[in-house]
Amino acid sequence: MADFTPGRKLAPRPPAVAERLVAQTSGTIGAADTAAARMPDGATLTGRLNGVLGTTKTPIKAVVIDAATGRALFAKDADSPATPASTTKIVTTTAALASAGPAHRITTRAVRGDGDSVVLVGGGDPTLTVQPPAPDAGHPPYASLTDLAAQTATALKAQGLTRVRVDYDATAYQGPRTAYGWKPNYLPDGEVAPVSALTVDEGRVAPGERARVQDPPAAAAAQFATLLKRAGIQAAAGRPARAAATAPKLGAVQSPPLSALIEHLLTESDNDVAEAVARQVALSRGAPASFAGAAAAVRQVLAGLGVADGVAVNDGSGLSAANRITPHALARIAALASSPEHPELRSVITGMPVAGFSGTLRPPRYTTAQSLAGAGYVHAKTGTLAGVSTLAGITADANGRLLAFAFMAGDGTAPVDPSVLDRLAATVAACGC
Numbered sequence: 175m176a177d178f179t180p181g182r183k184l185a186p187r188p189p190a191v192a193e194r195l196v197a198q199t200s201g202t203i204g205a206a207d208t209a210a211a212r213m214p215d216g217a218t219l220t221g222r223l224n225g226v227l228g229t230t231k232t233p234i235k236a237v238v239i240d241a242a243t244g245r246a247l248f249a250k251d252a253d254s255p256a257t258p259a260s261t262t263k264i265v266t267t268t269a270a271l272a273s274a275g276p277a278h279r280i281t282t283r284a285v286r287g288d289g290d291s292v293v294l295v296g297g298g299d300p301t302l303t304v305q306p307p308a309p310d311a312g313h314p315p316y317a318s319l320t321d322l323a324a325q326t327a328t329a330l331k332a333q334g335l336t337r338v339r340v341d342y343d344a345t346a347y348q349g350p351r352t353a354y355g356w357k358p359n360y361l362p363d364g365e366v367a368p369v370s371a372l373t374v375d376e377g378r379v380a381p382g383e384r385a386r387v388q389d390p391p392a393a394a395a396a397q398f399a400t401l402l403k404r405a406g407i408q409a410a411a412g413r414p415a416r417a418a419a420t421a422p423k424l425g426a427v428q429s430p431p432l433s434a435l436i437e438h439l440l441t442e443s444d445n446d447v448a449e450a451v452a453r454q455v456a457l458s459r460g461a462p463a464s465f466a467g468a469a470a471a472v473r474q475v476l477a478g479l480g481v482a483d484g485v486a487v488n489d490g491s492g493l494s495a496a497n498r499i500t501p502h503a504l505a506r507i508a509a510l511a512s513s514p515e516h517p518e519l520r521s522v523i524t525g526m527p528v529a530g531f532s533g534t535l536r537p538p539r540y541t542t543a544q545s546l547a548g549a550g551y552v553h554a555k556t557g558t559l560a561g562v563s564t565l566a567g568i569t570a571d572a573n574g575r576l577l578a579f580a581f582m583a584g585d586g587t588a589p590v591d592p593s594v595l596d597r598l599a600a601t602v603a604a605c606g607c
Contacts, residue, residue, distance in 0.1 A: 211574035213240055216247040218607035223248050226601055230594045234583045237501040238602055241509040241568060241576040246502070253484065255498035256582040259557030260443045260534075261566045262492030264522060265485055265499065267436045268507050269475040270451045271519050274458040276433035280450070282317055282372075284326040284398075285421035287341050292326060292409075292424060293417040294398050295343040296372025296391065298463070299429040300450035303375050304397055314430035319374055319394070320401055325425025327405035337408040341415035342395035346371035347453060349464030355494030361386065366445040366493060371453075371463070376446050433521040440525030440555055441533035445491040452490025465489055479516075481506050495559055495586065504566040504580035512568050512576060526553040526567050529599065540596055548600030554579075561586035565595040572606030 219238065227234060227250070237252035239245060246252065258265075280299040287293040296302075301316040330338065351368035352361065360366050364384030367377035373390040374397055375381060387393040395411050402409035429435065432454065439447035452468040455475060461467040469487050476485055484503030488494040511522035527533030530540030530549030534556040540549040554567025566580035581598050584590035 211571075211576075213243075213245070213575055214247060214571055214573070214577070214605050214607045219602070219605050220248045222601050222605060222607070223598060226594065226597050229597075230583075230591070232583050232588070232590055232594065233585055234581060234594070234598075235501050236579070236581045236598065237505050238577055238579045239502075239505045239509060241512050241578045244506065244509065247577070249502070252502040252505075252580075253500050255484065255486065255500050256564070257495060257559060257562045257584075257586060258487075258492055258497055258499040258504065258566075258582065259559040259562050259564050260492040261504055261555050261557040261564045261580070261582075262487055262490065262494075262497055262499065263440055263443065263448050264504060264507055264511075264555050264566055265472060265476065265487065266448055266452045266455070266490040267440060267522050267525070268479070268511055268519055269455045269472040270432060270458075271436065271521060272479060272516075273471070273475045274432055274454050276431060276436075276518055276521055278432040278454065278458075279428040279430070280317075280454065281426055281428050282319075282322060283417075283426045284322055284424040285417050286424060287339075287415055287417065287421065289339075290335060290337060291339045291341050291412060291415070292330070292402075293341045293343050293415050293421065294372065294395050295417045296346060296370070296394070298346055298371045298450050298453050298457070300373065300376065300444075300447045301429050301435070302373065302394070302427075304401070305375065305381060314434050317427040317429050319398060319427075322425050322427045323398055323401035323405055325427075327402055327407045329424040330407055336406070338402070338410075339412040340395045340399040340402065340409050341412035342372055342391045342398075343415055343417045344370050344372040344391040345416055346457070347463045349462065349466065353465045353489035353494050355488050355496030357493075357495075360493060366449065366491065369449045369453075369465075373446075436521045437525035440522065441527055443534050443556065445493055448491035449489065476507070479507075479510055481510070492557055493559075495562075501566075501580035501582050504582075505578040508566055508568050508580070509578040512578065523553060523568065526555055528553055529596070539592075540600065542593065542596075545593065545596040545600040547604035548596060548602075551603040552599045554599060556592070558592070559586070561588055561590060563590040563592040563595060565592070565599060567599075569599060569603040571602060572604055577602055 235251040377390040399409040453463040484500035527535035529552035557564035
């Protein structure tokens with residue numbers, strides 16, 4: 175799980191072949207380039223993939239489809255649900271971009287409360303931070319709680335207030351803080367923070383630490399009170415509150431655009447950002463921003479995109495072992511995201527790790543003789559849980575034809591070597607058949 179902090183630098187630019195593939199999917203070169211290339215022969219591709227599958231006893235469900243037409247070129251239990259692990263994030267991010275849009279930003283506000291109180295209102299921004307921005311961070315600025323405190327202090331002084339209580343409103347989210355199917359150790363081990371609409375620095379007890387605070391909204395309010403003090407306001411941490419819809423605004427800060435959040439969460443498989451993005455789907459559709467509400471909203475959005483079946487999830491990150499997605503559904507969603515007809519979904523493709531180069535597919539992945547053919551060509555999201563390993567994304571084959579795939583290995587009962595998935599994807603990329 176990644177640390178989404180201001181000091182984190184994005185990976186260097188991908189190799190030229192990866193940039194060309196992204197350009198093809200965005201329409202910069204054009205759909206005709208990949209669609210005009212010869213489609214691989216399904217029987218030949220099947221023979222080659224079966225050769226790889228024959229080297230392992232691990233149960234694997236798989237599909238390869240032509241991205242332009244949706245035609246299945248290889249299928250093995252492709253419509254049988256499997257545990258997706260973090261390939262769930264492809265589903266979450268596609269639904270978020272389709273519903274909220276790539277330019278959407280998440281707002282954190284400070285407003286006047288009752289009496290001499292200030293209410294810090296969370297909108298679910300997973301990037302809200304007190305850390306100073308890094309000038310060479312390589313991403314849009316994160317929302318700064320320090321900036322919000324400065325705005326608030328200026329507004330309070332203009333109103334003649336120099337002593338306040340800082341209450342906090344995290345009611346944008348509803349329901350439990352953990353999902354069905356999450357292991358009890360996820361929170362204490364810092365795998366993910368308690369899901370909340372108001373969290374600062376991913377709810378970590380200190381920068382760089384895995385451990386998380388137990389009450390992220392209360393911790394955020396305490397930090398905000400400290401920042402107000404530094405700005406000349408006598409402030410004390412208060413209690414939970416619900417801000418009035420008509421409450422006078424004292425200040426506001428916004429997250430980077432949704433497209434930037436999605437690129438990060440896919441590249442680094444960030445669970446905290448994924449859960450926040452899932453709730454933006456619910457909020458954009460007027461649904462409860464809970465695990466159940468987000469899951470239902472995601473399914474509704476996917477149905478509108480033509481993927482009505484094969485997706486049953488309990489969270490946005492894929493940490494839930496109870497999630498079930500079919501390989502066919504994952505491949506169809508990856509193909510949709512790569513389509514020039516859906517430019518709003520492009521961040522799903524640009525955010526996917528590049529084989530042998532970035533994110534969760536950085537070396538040593540795709541550095542063996544059997545997988546090297548996929549390096550730079552395969553753009554895919556990984557997934558890992560106990561006894562499960564998954565890989566789903568896109569690649570251009572040796573003829574330049576764009577293909578989408580999903581490989582889902584393991585049933586949770588025995589360890590899985592992900593290298594077999596890399597070899598499968600490399601076989602697809604190398605096929606000029």
